[in-house]
Amino acid sequence: MDTKKFLAEFRHIVNAPGGVQRLRHLVLYLAVSGKLCPISKGHGSDFKTEIDKVRTQLIKDKTIKPNKKVLLVRDDVPFDIPDNWVWCRFGDLCHFSAGRTPSRKESIFWNTGDYPWFSITDMKHGKVISDSSETVSEEARSKVFKCPPVKASTLLMSFKLTIGKVSITGVDAYHNEAIIAIYPFVEDLKAYFFKCLNGFALTAGNKAAIKGKTLNQDSISNIYIALPPKEEIGRVVAKVDELMSLCDKLEFQQEKRRNLQTRARTVVLEEINKAQGSHELKEAWLRLQANLLLLLDGPEDIETVRNAIMNALIRGQLTRRSKVNASELVEMCRKHKEKLIKEKILQKQKPYSKHREYPFSLPENWAWVRFSEVGTLARGKSKHRPRNDPKLFIDGKYPFIQTGDVARAVGKGITNYSKKYSEFGLSQSQLWQPGTLCITIAANIADSAILKIEACFPDSVVGFIPFEAVGCVEYFDLFVRTAKSTLIEYAPSTAQKNINLGILEQIAVPLPPRNEMEKIVAKADQLMQLCDQLENQLTKAQRIAERLAQAAVASITGTQIKEKETMKAPKTELVTKLKLAASPKKNDQAPLASILAKHNGELSAKGLWDYSGLEIDGFYLQLKTEMARGWIVEPEKARVIEKAEAV
Template identity: 35%
Template sequence: MLLSNLDLLATAPGGVTKLRELILTLAVQGKLVPQDPADEPASVLLQKIRAEKDRLIAEGKIKRDKPLLPIIEEEKPFELPKGWEWVRLPEVTYNLGQGEPTTSFNYIDVAAIDNLKGLVSSELQVIAAIDAPSRARKNVAVGTVIYSTIRPYLKNIALIEHEYNPRAILSTAFAVMHPHTGLVPKYLLHYLRSQPFTEFVNSRAVGIAYPAINDANFFQGIIPLPSIEEQSRIVTRVESLIRLCDALEAKGQLEAMQHAQLVSTLLGTLTASTTPEELSANWQRVAQHFDLLLDRPEAIDALEQTLLQLAVRGLLVPQDPTDEPASTLLQRIRTEKDRLIAEGKIKRDKPLPPITDEEKPFELPNGWVWARFPELGQFGRGKSRHRPRNDPVLFNPPVYPVVQTGEVARAKGIIREYHSKYSEIGLAQSRLWPKGTLCITIAANIADAAVLGFDACFPDSVVGFVPANEIGDASYFLAFMETARTHLIAFAPATAQKNINLEILESVLIPIPPQAEMSRIVTRVTALRRLCADLRQRLAERQSVQARLAEALVAQAGA
């Protein structure tokens, strides 16, 4: 049943991960391979293991375990096949002791574990004894299975598969289990990575931000023990199916890469268009592959970005030769600014250098002009002069909303949330920007942009742009910023916290259409973005159905 539905499982969100979990669950429940009545039952195997344990204790090679509690029915997560036995981990494994290193060693810490494959990294750090970390204490050998007891949900579990030179020493963050003869190491590994044991460990772990389980609780864990022959058959079958999962995953990754290349190529033909007529012809070719193109969320995101690029290049709506040219709009804005300056209502801007032909990134349609933010309205950084910035006097009593970079980044167009308010004192050391201001982040989240949905203050990590009255609202400039974000990020210094400055934003060239065309562009962009949102919703619903079908299939197979 599973093999006949692999395509569904592989394409469902998280399907391959669920399939891997199911394979392990079925394996340790005895449902993955047939039982053989000729196999020696686990009860006999357990007697041999106990005899070996007694011999090793008598030879002084291991210590005698503390008495173990009997296993009660409530502990058993599922019913075992005939011939299997439940045992506690210390009954079938032992540790190899620990001590302070006296010579150089290969150090195995949690970071050295490949938690997807259950392997130790091939590149370990060799450490001199004098430099040994205090946690480097535990011994391991070939066949030892190790389990990180810190943040166990990460499944940092691995099998030591070869000798190390110099020898390997393990961090005390691990529980060590060296199997007795009769317990196949890879069977132990697969069980420890299975859902039943993971649920046991999570139920015993303590702590929220940094959960952990101590050795005393960990080694209360139980393991289903089949015959050694069946353990070997299970391991062979599990590894065969896991390889199949790996192949499905690689196939999905290849398909995703090929799909991304197809999307890039098809949408690239649109952005390469130079006239509305050429765009129309290229769009017809893209439309032929529309269903294939938009079957992934990232493809819809790419389409939306392409539409925005077409909008600000004058290719999304037709030009009207009767429209007043943008140059006239800029003259009116300049005249109004000069009047406000003369009346002392605003300060005069710093002179901007002329725009050279070499600076212009592409050719504009007739009637368009290149301009910069300071030429188009009020433009400046937010203010937060008082230090420390979290001084309670700035916020008590709270009156005026304060917007931070995170709220701009999360806004998705319109800022509707805030988490603090300035008092009158807070407002006096800041500035209140009006509803409709375009906010652009210049620190942390670089060049994220959104429009204020209310009057608010913001710090100097955010730049504000209030379009001139002659333009109207900031919708067109929001669309422009979304297309320009990658270009602006390129200006951010390569520091721990990236940032760009006001001068960089002041120099950004903005393609300005005639005012009437700007309105048509905003209307078309709004409609097309609603269409993209609808496509995302439909795709999410389809993927949700796929995920539910996959979960049902997994549940049925595991029942």
């Protein structure tokens, strides 16, 4: 190995995302390709001859059976090795066997404490393992395993789902069928396999393994292993140990640096939120600005900066005070609400619980209010049961927004949806207008987004519409998104520790004058755009670092960088035609056939699905039922065509 070249490229490798792990892989590659230690005078072929003699004797003694899966070494070896090393197949160097899992239905086999039983989750890569999460019984030994347990100090390797995790047993134990016990024919190979096995291409030529599924006896037997002279193995293993120990220290130092960075970033951002007066705030922001790149490790750290900005905005720290007082706006809202109650448009509410204290101090011209003091707050409606009744969606034309649609629209506004209510669906629900703030109170708690279209939503979503005098629904969306993780802190101390309509009605909302609200929203847009730009820059920097690391490894190893092919999603459309076989009667449960009857008896499968408003699984189940009952003709085999490009 060229030491100067390695040291020159070291920084590029280590500073890249996942750099230490990449360095570990490089150490293993250098070890198994004979580039880590000085070349000895011995020859690997002599060692191979010794191993062959041991294997032949074990077969002759009927201790093991010959492995007929092992192929001859061909010219397709993975990389170059020194002249005095030799390529072998894994099955030529060791015997291996998979474990078993006793039937879970037989309680007599399990957790009696008689024998440890290892699964992949119990394995710790590169470690000796003695503790298992489960045990098996003497009954399992005699009726399932029918052999003694694997002895302590046996080498184990996972070969299903998680491929290549290697451990050594610290106790006599059994293991499951996703793990093999490895018995090298010569003891010297044990340490070599334990430390260096992952330096070889364990999944080469095995398509199932490449997909992360499994190896099998054939593929395991034919893993290519570069065999050094016997006297070199100890030096190679010792050097790998030494370098892996340095990698551990480097990883610890990086983690320590990241923790310090996170703590420093937290302190700086907390100073912004706790700043009293414009002078303290200015100093805190200048400190953040001067050290921003030092405080950020990657694009994922930008989220904490966004949160700090939004917190500062809803506290009035980033905008100038106006001469108007929010109390005037509150009074206007009170009079408007009294009018709505008098006109029986709104119902009179119970008195609010009093807040003993608020989360933070407000600017002098702001006020604490509840949502229902400055607008209307109500749950969506979905009265009909079951909620997935096809009648709710057949011939649907009214967008139906669900909690997942709100979650996907956070910060963007709700325009997309997966279902539409029919006239019947609308009759048991309510159509909300654009500009409604949707807040989820089930599944995704307290996600919020502004409705950009007319739509219905269920009672798992709460709608808020500010009074006309208040306007600026974007400000309230900003508040909910900012306070989401600590929203309960804005409720009275007597409130239950969850979110529902009753709690949302009690939430204390910081209310600025209207002109300040609009400035806050504009400032939020401006600063979020800057955060997006910084995030993009950090993402780009990470990609460049990854490419530099790849190039550095390629320079050291002499390998070529493989370009990743970008897979393009085919623009296709299901065009199988579904035809009406017989018109259903009025009381027949045949919603799909009814749709076909309204469309001249024929639609594409996709078109029928769109009109039905059903989930895809429910659609196919209903389609199968109606075909079986003779309402819809069973189609020919589905075919797919390319969609035409838009001009």
